[in-house]
Amino acid sequence: MNLPLVITAVIVGVAVIIGFAAHGRTTMGIEDWSVAGRRYGGLLLWVLAAGEIYTTFTYLGAAGYAYANGGPVFYILGYGALAYVISFFLLPPLWRYAKRNGLLTQADYFTSRFGSRWVGALAAVVGVVFVVPYGTLQLEGLGDIVTTVTSGKVTSATAMLVAFGLTALFVFTSGLRAAAWTSVLKDALLVITVLIVGIALPLKYFGSFSGLLNAVNHAHPGDLAVPGSSPDGSLGVGWLVSTIALTSMGFYMYPHAFMATYSARSSKAIRRNATFLPFYQVLLLLMFYVGFAALLVVPGLKGSDTNFALLDLVKKGEPPAITGLVGGAGALAAIVPAAAIVLAASTLIGRNIYRDLIRPSASPASVLRVSRVFVLVVMAFSLWVAIASPGLIANLLLTAYDGVTQFFPAVVLSLLWRRTSRAGVVAGLVVGVGLVLFLVIGGHDPLWGMNAGFVALVANAVVTVAGSLLVPARASDEVMAEYAPAG
Amino acid sequence: MITPGPDAKAALMRRSMIVAFVPYVVMLAGIPFFNKSVNEGGVPLLALWIVIWVVLVPAFLALAGRLLPRAEKEDRL
Numbered sequence: 129m130n131l132p133l134v135i136t137a138v139i140v141g142v143a144v145i146i147g148f149a150a151h152g153r154t155t156m157g158i159e160d161w162s163v164a165g166r167r168y169g170g171l172l173l174w175v176l177a178a179g180e181i182y183t184t185f186t187y188l189g190a191a192g193y194a195y196a197n198g199g200p201v202f203y204i205l206g207y208g209a210l211a212y213v214i215s216f217f218l219l220p221p222l223w224r225y226a227k228r229n230g231l232l233t234q235a236d237y238f239t240s241r242f243g244s245r246w247v248g249a250l251a252a253v254v255g256v257v258f259v260v261p262y263g264t265l266q267l268e269g270l271g272d273i274v275t276t277v278t279s280g281k282v283t284s285a286t287a288m289l290v291a292f293g294l295t296a297l298f299v300f301t302s303g304l305r306a307a308a309w310t311s312v313l314k315d316a317l318l319v320i321t322v323l324i325v326g327i328a329l330p331l332k333y334f335g336s337f338s339g340l341l342n343a344v345n346h347a348h349p350g351d352l353a354v355p356g357s358s359p360d361g362s363l364g365v366g367w368l369v370s371t372i373a374l375t376s377m378g379f380y381m382y383p384h385a386f387m388a389t390y391s392a393r394s395s396k397a398i399r400r401n402a403t404f405l406p407f408y409q410v411l412l413l414l415m416f417y418v419g420f421a422a423l424l425v426v427p428g429l430k431g432s433d434t435n436f437a438l439l440d441l442v443k444k445g446e447p448p449a450i451t452g453l454v455g456g457a458g459a460l461a462a463i464v465p466a467a468a469i470v471l472a473a474s475t476l477i478g479r480n481i482y483r484d485l486i487r488p489s490a491s492p493a494s495v496l497r498v499s500r501v502f503v504l505v506v507m508a509f510s511l512w513v514a515i516a517s518p519g520l521i522a523n524l525l526l527t528a529y530d531g532v533t534q535f536f537p538a539v540v541l542s543l544l545w546r547r548t549s550r551a552g553v554v555a556g557l558v559v560g561v562g563l564v565l566f567l568v569i570g571g572h573d574p575l576w577g578m579n580a581g582f583v584a585l586v587a588n589a590v591v592t593v594a595g596s597l598l599v600p601a602r603a604s605d606e607v608m609a610e611y612a613p614a615g
Numbered sequence: 616m617i618t619p620g621p622d623a624k625a626a627l628m629r630r631s632m633i634v635a636f637v638p639y640v641v642m643l644a645g646i647p648f649f650n651k652s653v654n655e656g657g658v659p660l661l662a663l664w665i666v667i668w669v670v671l672v673p674a675f676l677a678l679a680g681r682l683l684p685r686a687e688k689e690d691r692l
Contacts, residue, residue: 199652202662206642209669213639216676217632224690337657345652352652352659365650369643376639395690399680406672413662 133278135452139317140291140459143310147298147467150305158496161303162232162475163390168308169397175311176304176388176468177401178408182318184269184462190412191438194419195429198348198356200363201416206372209406211379216402219380220395221543227390233472234386234535235480241542242550245484250554251535252480254561255383256473258531260510262382263469267292267514269435270462276439277455285515291463296507299467300500304391307468314460319411321450321457325438326414329445330421337417344420351420366577374582378533384465384472386535470510474502527568530581534560537589541596552595560588627684635679642668 159165168176186204194201222237229240234255239248270291271284298306334340344351354368355361380386392398415438422429422437426444429437442454478499483490490498537560538553563584567573573580642665649664658666680688 199650199659199661202659202665205662206665206669209672210639210642213635213672213676216635216679220687227690338654341654341657341659345654350652352654353650353661365647368650369646372643396688399676403673403676403680406669409669410666413658413666416662 130278130281131448132452132455133274133281135449136274136277136455136459139313139453139456140294140463143313143460143463144294144298146309146313147295147306148301150298150309151302152305156303156496158492158499159230159232160305161496162471162499163387164304164308166227166391167393168391169393171312172308173392173397174401174405175315176308176391177385177398178311178315178405182315182461183465184266184273184458186412187318187322187415187458187461188269188273188435188438190415191419191422192435194416195423195437196434197358197363198344198351198420199353200356200358200368201419202354203368203371203375205409205412205416207375207379208409210372210376212402212405214376215380216399218540218543219389219398219402222386222539223389223392223395223398231390232387233475233479234381234383235476237386238538238553239480239484242553244550245480245488247550247554248480249485250557252476254531254534254557255476258528259383259469259473260506262528263466263473263506264510264514266462266466266469267510270459270466271514272435273439273455273458273462276436276443277451277458288511288514291459292466292507292511295463295467296470296504299471299507300503304388304468304471307388307464307471308391310460310467311464314457314464317453317457318461321454322411322414324450325442325446325454326411326418329441330417332445333421333425340417340421340424343424347424351423362574364577367574367579370578370582374533374579374585375529377536377585378529378581381532381535381539382469382472383476383532384468387472387475388468466507466510470503470506473506474499477502477506527564527581530564530568530573530579530584531561533581533585534564534588536585537592541589541592545596547596547601548592549596549599549601551599552592552597555595556588556592559591560584563587624684624686627682628687631679631682631684634682635675638668638672638675 154160164172190201190204193204225231225241226237229236231237231240233252235248235252238251239245267288268284271288274282274287274291275284298310330337330340334343341352348357351357355364380389389398418441419437422441426437426440429440439454439458442451446454478495482498483495487494534557537556538548541548542553561584564581567575567580567584575583645664645668646661649661651660653660655663
């Protein structure tokens with residue numbers, strides 16, 4: 129019997145049951161389905177808000193990034209806490225506005241704030257284009273995890289089909305509640321496994337954390353700082369600072385993270401979360417140690433194989449039961465964000481593309497039906513891409529974080545500055561997204577020693593301001609400038 | 616009771632933001648000075664600098680929360 133496989137399968141099975149059970153006994157309207165009726169405080173809001181911290185990308189990726197690059201990985205440690213500083217001021221007025229106006233998606237904010245369904249549809253398209261590859265990445269991560277912990281007995285395609293077929297069905301049924309409740313299990317398992325693996329493995333091989341770090345510094349001088357072992361030393365101080373700044377601004381700009389905010393019961397609950405979530409971030413340090421330990425214990429991984437640094441080391445140094453636990457935790461780290469992402473993408477399509485552009489008279493029930501169908505469509509599309517041509521999304525993926533961050537100037541300026549206009553926002557978004565695609569796909573990242581997405585963000589902000597000055601907001605646009613002085 | 620006018624509210628808001636953004640600015644501004652590949656008691660120096668400010672964020676946000684104008688603390692829809 130393959131113990132790791134059994135444990136991983138049981139964990140995924142429990143999560144699927146939780147996902148379906150999250151529906152409860154009520155009949156769901158679209159507000160229940162997409163933002164859980166705006167009732168979350170405490171635990172569920174916490175795990176939803178923390179959803180971004182522990183995905184497969186951070187869980188396996190953090191160890192892999194430390195393995196591949198050394199010190200540049202420390203950006204992952206810093207940006208979350210700084211994102212909460214921003215969210216402390218940014219999210220409460222957004223939440224109030226969303227509640228007042230019945231918003232369900234990120235693009236709804238653009239439609240409502242700038243009085244144009246076309247602006248909303250543009251935001252929906254940009255959101256879907258960048259968030260779907262991020263979902264596909266989670267799928268591929270799950271496939272890799274299951275194949276590795278079962279030593280190839282379950283193929284990656286089988287694992288993806290089973291896990292994400294079920295995920296699509298529970299999102300179809302329970303909506304955001306499924307993502308929230310499965311998050312509880314996911315976060316509990318991740319914290320436990322990070323503590324077990326992150327402490328046990330470095331101690332087992334090096335005696336102490338200091339022993340590990342000294343060994344790394346000896347074998348790879350400079351690896352505990354930037355630029356570490358990044359290619360050509362390209363990830364230096366300027367890159368680190370601009371990347372932390374960029375990612376802290378982009379954190380809540382992912383359509384699913386933005387939307388999860390609407391599920392809060394009150395803005396007080398949002399602020400309380402922002403205040404305490406930074407503590408949650410510190411654990412990531414342990415994942416870097418696992419990556420560093422793997423660098424010395426299982427050397428020679430190259431390219432995307434560095435993502436296996438954690439799993440390879442766990443298989444080598446831990447009993448099979450722990451390997452199964454890590455496999456299950458890793459699988460949930462893929463399933464939960466994928467659920468939230470698919471939900472956000474399908475609601476954007478249902479509301480901001482189908483209803484706003486194609487059938488303005490559609491009833492909420494019909495928008496819910498269409499959104500649900502798109503849960504299945506988006507998941508099927510992601511599965512097809514992940515299985516048939518995993519290389520296809522590589523480029524879009526590189527740009528995902530840089531891309532969604534381009535929403536930031538529009539969102540912040542519309543809160544701070546009354547004159548922020550539709551023309552300015554559209555021009556800024558087009559310039560920002562265009563620059564991201566051009567710079568990142570064209571291989572100009574980093575640019576001038578800084579994260580290319582950051583350069584695009586600055587250009588975007590300048591264009592948004594200039595455009596708003598040249599083509600002023602009309603009276604109908606001026607519905608909100610929460611923090612702007614009166615006048 | 617005197618309700619503060621919009622300008623007083625904006626001033627309070629500004630003060631709260633300044634407090635909250637102290638760790639944001641200091642963490643990033645300090646990075647160039649702590650970028651040495653050394654082990655500082657089991658934590659890389661650069662990571663230690665970042666972690667210190669990560670765990671100070673809650674303290675600054677708690678203080679910023681106390682400084683918020685009253686209307687901002689409650690949800691007036």
